[in-house]
Amino acid sequence: MNGAESLLRTLAAHGVDVCFANPGTSEMHLVQAIDAVDDTRGVLCLFEGVCTGAADGYARMNGGPATTLLHLGAGLANGVANLHNCRRADSPLINIVGDHAIHHVAYDAPLTSDIESVAKPVSAWIRTSRTSEGLALDAVDAVRAALAPNPMPRGGIATLIVPVDCAWGEGRVRAKAPGFDASVAKPTVDDAAVASIAPRIDSDTLLMIDGNGLTEAGVRAAGRIAAATGCRLYTPTFPARVEAGPDLPLVERLPYFPEHVMQVFASVRKLVLAGSQAPVSFFAYQNLPSDLVPEHCETVRLAHRHEDVEAALTAVADALDAPAGQGAGGGRPEKPEGALSAGNIAQLIAASAPENSIMATDSGGGGAAHPVLQRSLRHSWLNLTGGSIGDGGPIAVGAAIACPDRQVFALLGDGGAMYTNQYLWTAAREGLNIVSIVFSNRQYNILEVEYRRLGINEIGRDAASLFDLSNPDLDWVGLAAAQGVPGARASTCEEFDAALGRALASDGPYLIEAVL
Numbered sequence: 001m002n003g004a005e006s007l008l009r010t011l012a013a014h015g016v017d018v019c020f021a022n023p024g025t026s027e028m029h030l031v032q033a034i035d036a037v038d039d040t041r042g043v044l045c046l047f048e049g050v051c052t053g054a055a056d057g058y059a060r061m062n063g064g065p066a067t068t069l070l071h072l073g074a075g076l077a078n079g080v081a082n083l084h085n086c087r088r089a090d091s092p093l094i095n096i097v098g099d100h101a102i103h104h105v106a107y108d109a110p111l112t113s114d115i116e117s118v119a120k121p122v123s124a125w126i127r128t129s130r131t132s133e134g135l136a137l138d139a140v141d142a143v144r145a146a147l148a149p150n151p152m153p154r155g156g157i158a159t160l161i162v163p164v165d166c167a168w169g170e171g172r173v174r175a176k177a178p179g180f181d182a183s184v185a186k187p188t189v190d191d192a193a194v195a196s197i198a199p200r201i202d203s204d205t206l207l208m209i210d211g212n213g214l215t216e217a218g219v220r221a222a223g224r225i226a227a228a229t230g231c232r233l234y235t236p237t238f239p240a241r242v243e244a245g246p247d248l249p250l251v252e253r254l255p256y257f258p259e260h261v262m263q264v265f266a267s268v269r270k271l272v273l274a275g276s277q278a279p280v281s282f283f284a285y286q287n288l289p290s291d292l293v294p295e296h297c298e299t300v301r302l303a304h305r306h307e308d309v310e311a312a313l314t315a316v317a318d319a320l321d322a323p324a325g326q327g328a329g330g331g332r333p334e335k336p337e338g339a340l341s342a343g344n345i346a347q348l349i350a351a352s353a354p355e356n357s358i359m360a361t362d363s364g365g366g367g368a369a370h371p372v373l374q375r376s377l378r379h380s381w382l383n384l385t386g387g388s389i390g391d392g393g394p395i396a397v398g399a400a401i402a403c404p405d406r407q408v409f410a411l412l413g414d415g416g417a418m419y420t421n422q423y424l425w426t427a428a429r430e431g432l433n434i435v436s437i438v439f440s441n442r443q444y445n446i447l448e449v450e451y452r453r454l455g456i457n458e459i460g461r462d463a464a465s466l467f468d469l470s471n472p473d474l475d476w477v478g479l480a481a482a483q484g485v486p487g488a489r490a491s492t493c494e495e496f497d498a499a500l501g502r503a504l505a506s507d508g509p510y511l512i513e514a515v516l
Contacts, residue, residue, distance in 0.1 A: 003132030004029040005036055006171030007096070007162070010136040012039035013176045014143045016065055016094060018058060018401060019043065020051040024071030026098035026111075029167035031069075042069075043401065043430060045394075046422035048079035052086060052093070053394025053420060057360060059091035060241045060382055060395070061402040064182055065146040065156075067094045073113030076159075081388040082420075083122035087155030088386035089240035090211065090305060092146040094158045095119065099128070101165040119159040124150050128161040132169025135162065140177050147184045149306040152277065186212065189303045189312040197272060197302050198319040203230035204269035209251065210236055211275030213309030216243045221313035222274070223249025223325020228317070232268070236276050238385045244370075245378030250328035253370060254279055261292045268294075273301045275309035282387065285453070330375025336493050340514055342368040342439060344493050349409065349437070350376035352500055357407045358382065358399045362392025363446060364413020365439035365516065390419025393436065397423050400432040407504070410436040414474055415444045421479055427509040428484030435503040436485070436511040438476045442469045476513035487511035 001009070008030070011017070018041045023031050034042040045051045051068040058066040070076045076097050086093055097115055099105075105112060119126050125145035129138050138160055145158040201207065209222055214235060219242075222233050226249060233251045235242060242251065255261050258281040265271075271278065271293055278299055279292045293299055303312040335351050336344045342365030350372045360382040361367060373379055382399060384391050396410035410423075417438055427434050448467045451459060459467075480487040487510060490496035496514055503510035 001171050001173065002029060002167065003135040003169050003171035004033040004167040006136040006173045007139050008033045008037045008040050010139040010174040011067065011143065012037060013174070014140065014180060015182045016067060016143055017041060018066040019069050020045050020054045020066060020398070021069035022046070022048050022051050022071065022075060023069050024075065024098065026072060026100060026164045027069055029164065030096065030098065030162070043426065045426050047420060048075050049082045049390060049420050050394045050397065050423045050426060052079035053082035053391045054398035054423070054426070055093045056082060056086035056089055056091045057382060057395035057398025058402045059093055060089060061358065061380065061399045065092035065094050065143065066398065067096050070095060070097045072098060072111045073115040073118045074111060076115060076118050080118070080122055082391050082394060083157060084388045085384065085386040085391045087122050087153065087157055088238070090152070090155055091240065092156040094142050094146050094160065097159060097161045099161050099163045102130070102163045103165070115161050123157045123159040124154040125158040126161070129163060129166045132166045132171050135166050135171055136174035140174055147182065149184065149186045152305045186306060186308040188308050189315070193302065194312060194315045194319055197300055198316045200270065200300065201225060201229045201231050201272060201316070204267070205229065205231040205272055206234055206265070206268045207231050207272045207274060208234050208236065208276040209274045209309065209313070210239055211305040211309045213275045213303070213313055214239055214242045214251070215310050216248065218310035218313050219243055219248050219251060220325060221310065221317045222251065224317035224322035225313065225320065227325045228320040228322035236279065237282070238383050238387070240383060240385050242381040244374045244381055245328070246330045246375050247327045247378065249325040250374060256282065258285060258288045258292055262294070265292065265294050265297055268297050271297050271299045273299065274303050274313055275305045275307070328375050332376055333372065335497055338493055340491055340493060340496060340516055342516065345369070345437065345439070345496065345514055346372040348493060348497055348500060349373070352504065353377055353379070353409065354407045354504070357409060358403060359409050359411060360392050360396040360399055361411040362413060363389045363416040366392070366411025366413070366437070369411060389416035393417060393420050393423035396434045396436070397426055397432060400427070400434050401430065404433070408432070408434045410434055412436060412438050414438050414440045414442065414476065415469055418474065424480050424485045424509065424511065425483040431508045434509045435500070436509065438511065438513050439516060440474070440476060440513050441516040442473060443467050444469065476511060480511040485509045485511050487513065489513045489515060491515040
């Protein structure tokens, strides 16, 4: 076999068998290998940002890496924005990036670039292969690197650059490496740290949880700690994945704007970090601090993100002999009527979404659904992590491929969704069970909010035009139909509810444009 086939057979032997691809000429031998290796599923995406976002969503729900297949440095660069989110989510991912033949690089052909430099800001591990016979060994190292628990903010992205002569040359398959375990154990938290911190948690404490502390077991352990001590439970503003529902303890999400975070901390005397970083302002603002932990608040670290946060929380709960925590409570809300708003849409989704749904969100009004859903149904919440918008649709694609038996929702702002609307085509081709809800207010609303925060009450015509997504209006139903996804437009609760019913009854993807 050639090097390309040896690479894919080796990856499949180590449990990496899904490839989100946007290939070019230098990847044709790898495309041929996908055809030859039955254990590998190739998923075509029409833009590299969809590839990288989908691989992130797959990893968040599967726990292990998928690969991307990208065309040289330019293709990798197109995918970097969502690799930034992936790195912040700490998701394992393997980029396979084709390159010119080793002997061809010296000729500086038009697509020649420094691929390693493009990869460096978003990769914890980078290697350029040098021989076709060593390509399988490189693949094993890439899998190990992707699964290794790395301290923040390195993330879990491995980038393997494959010169085309390494792909076409003779290869050797590498069977599963001896002692290889896809479920790499996270480092445990020292017993002494648990024994020291547990008795210090009290009603003036805020316990901030991230990483695998937001699994079902981690959330239940945190709920026990809160029941025993009266402490408050929070996630960061942008957690990668949260398991939530009315039977699980309520974990609030830290607000976005710094002054609101400062209000949360006004009465907090101790911050315990369980897998989280201490909160900082997303952006710098005049007359507001970057470090949002006030001087009167002591910061104590229980666990780092790459450590076993779930086990640390359980150990603290056991040390406190804590009882079972109280669930968030609640139930399915009544369906609202009348004009649509972000809050009404959240209520309508909470009233009808199937149990165990997956909610992938981006910028826009979708975030309003989080507190409502926590009290309504069991679900997995997948958040935008690194702030690079255009992630929600691709994340939903990856989640749907990882969990084909679960209903997936993509809750998207219209501005952010335009960055990667090509995800709809992949959803249609693969027949994915995704309900996309586009909050269509026809503007970059967050930018107008930020502009007004400058103290400007009247927005000039030229400035307003840079926030405005009308003239012409985006036709989301038409955009979806052009890519094979049926849809409907709704401007009232009644219209939205009817469209959601059709979406949930359909076999495959469906889009609802919610006009706000």
